[in-house]
Amino acid sequence: MKTALIIASNDNGLQPVFRVPNIRRLILLATRLGFDNVHIVGRINSIASAVSDLLPGSSLHTAEEPAQAKDVLQQMNLNEQERVLILKADVVIDRLSLSEFLEGAQSVRTARMELASNGTPDGIYMSHPDHLSEILEALWVPSATGAESLLRNVVSFPGRNGLPRLVDSRENDAGAAEEKLIGVLAAQTAQSDGFMARHFDRRISRFFSRKLVRTGITPNQVTLIGVSIGLTGALLLSLANYWAHLVGAMLFVFCVIVDGVDGEVARLKLMESRFGHYLDITTDNLVHVAVFAGIAFGLYNGSGNRLYLWALWFLLGGFAVAAVAVYQCIKRVDPKTFKQSPKLVRLMKMLSNRDFAYLVLLLALIDHLEWFLLGAAVGTYLFAVGLWLLTSRPGKEAAQVQ
Incomplete structure (x- = not known):
C-alpha cells in the first residue's frame, strides 16, 4: 500500500474540522499511515492553496467530471499488484478506525468502510487498480449506473462511533463530525x-x-x-x-x-x-x-x-x-x-x-x-x-x- 487517491469532486473538502480543512486532515492521515504517494483528483484550482505545502504539483490532477478523472487514473500507471486507498475529500475519519480498516482489508481484493449513514456507495475503499475506475465513478456520482453492482462485489466493513461521515459546506455539519472525533x-x-x-x-x-x-x-x-x-x-x-x-x-x-x-x-x-x-x-x-x-x-x-x-x-x-x-x-x-x-x-x-x-x-x-x-x-x-x-x-x- 503506497498510493492514496483523494476525490475532490466539489469544494466540501475545504470545510474546516477543528480549524483544519478536511482535505489536509486526510493527507496527513494518509502519510502518517505509510502512504508514500497521495494524489488528489478533482477541482484543484479551489483547493491547491490549502494543500500546496503538503503535496507537490505533480500530485494534483484537475478533473471536472468522472471521464476526466478516469483518464488521470490511466496516466498514473499504477502497479497492478498495488492496493490503493481511495476516498472523497469530504469524508471525516479518525486515525485508529482508518488504520484498523486498512489492516482488515489486506485479506480481500476490494474492501469498503461504510459511512455512518449506510445505504449509498459512499465510503472509504481499498482496492487493486483494476476496480478503481468503477469506484471512482461511484464516489463521484453515487447515483451513477453500476454503483449498486459495485457494492455487491466488495467486502464491507462497518464504521463505528458515527464515523466515517461526510461534511458539506454547513458549519453545523462539521461540528457534528468534530463531536464524533472527540467521542x-x-x-x-x-x-x-x-x-x-x-x-x-x-x-x-x-x-x-x-x-x-x-x-x-x-x-x-x-x-x-x-x-x-x-x-x-x-x-x-x-x-x-x-x-x-x-x-x-x-x-x-x-x-x-x-x-x-x-x-x-x-x-x-x-x-x-x-x-x-x-x-x-x-x-x-x-x-x-x-x-x-x-x-x-x-x-x-x-x-x-x-x-x-x-x-x-x-x-x-x-x-x-x-x-x-x-x-x-x-x-x-x-x-x-x-x-x-x-x-x-x-x-x-x-x-x-x-x-x-x-x-x-x-x-x-x-x-x-x-x-x-x-x-x-x-x-x-x-x-x-x-x-x-x-x-x-x-x-x-x-x-x-x-
Whole structure:
C-alpha cells in the first residue's frame, strides 16, 4: 500500500474540522499511515492553496467530471499488484478506525468502510487498480449506473462511533463530525490507560480538549502548562505543612489530567510530532522526580528525619535500575513475542500508568505520605527484578513470558 487517491469532486473538502480543512486532515492521515504517494483528483484550482505545502504539483490532477478523472487514473500507471486507498475529500475519519480498516482489508481484493449513514456507495475503499475506475465513478456520482453492482462485489466493513461521515459546506455539519472525533478519543487510549485514567481523568481531559481544540493553542503549549502545574504541586509538597501537602497532591492529580489533554489535542488537530512526543515524556519524568523529591523534603522538613532523604536517593537509584531493565527488555524481546506476553504488557503499562497520583492524594489526605515514599523506593527495584526475570533468557522469551 503506497498510493492514496483523494476525490475532490466539489469544494466540501475545504470545510474546516477543528480549524483544519478536511482535505489536509486526510493527507496527513494518509502519510502518517505509510502512504508514500497521495494524489488528489478533482477541482484543484479551489483547493491547491490549502494543500500546496503538503503535496507537490505533480500530485494534483484537475478533473471536472468522472471521464476526466478516469483518464488521470490511466496516466498514473499504477502497479497492478498495488492496493490503493481511495476516498472523497469530504469524508471525516479518525486515525485508529482508518488504520484498523486498512489492516482488515489486506485479506480481500476490494474492501469498503461504510459511512455512518449506510445505504449509498459512499465510503472509504481499498482496492487493486483494476476496480478503481468503477469506484471512482461511484464516489463521484453515487447515483451513477453500476454503483449498486459495485457494492455487491466488495467486502464491507462497518464504521463505528458515527464515523466515517461526510461534511458539506454547513458549519453545523462539521461540528457534528468534530463531536464524533472527540467521542472516539477513548478508544484510542483504552489500551494504555489505567483504571482512574479511563474512568475519571479522560472524562475531564476531554472536556478541556473539546474547548482547546477549537482555539489556536498547540499541544506543546498544553504540555508546558501541565508541567508548570506539576512543579508547583511538587514545591508545595516540599513544605512542612499538611494543607500545603494536600493542595500539592491535588495539583499533581490535575497535572496528570492535563497531561491527557495535550495528546488529545494533538490527535484531534493531527499535530503529533516526534518533538512533542519526547517533550511529553521528558516533562512527565521531570514532574515525577520533582514530586518524589518534594514529598521527601516535605517529610524531612516536618520531622528532621534524614531517613526520608536517604529513601529519596534509594528511589532515584531504583529509577535508574528500572530504566536499564526496560532497555534490556527492548533489546531482547521481539515485538511479536512482546505483544503475546500478558505479563510483559502489564509490567510495561506500569511505566505509563499515572494512577498513582490518586494514591499520593489519598495519603496526603490522611497525612501519611511517608508510606508512598518508602513503598515507591522498594517498588522500583521489584519492577526491575520482575522485568529482568521475564526476559533474562534470550531465545526462550516466548516460553517464559506466556
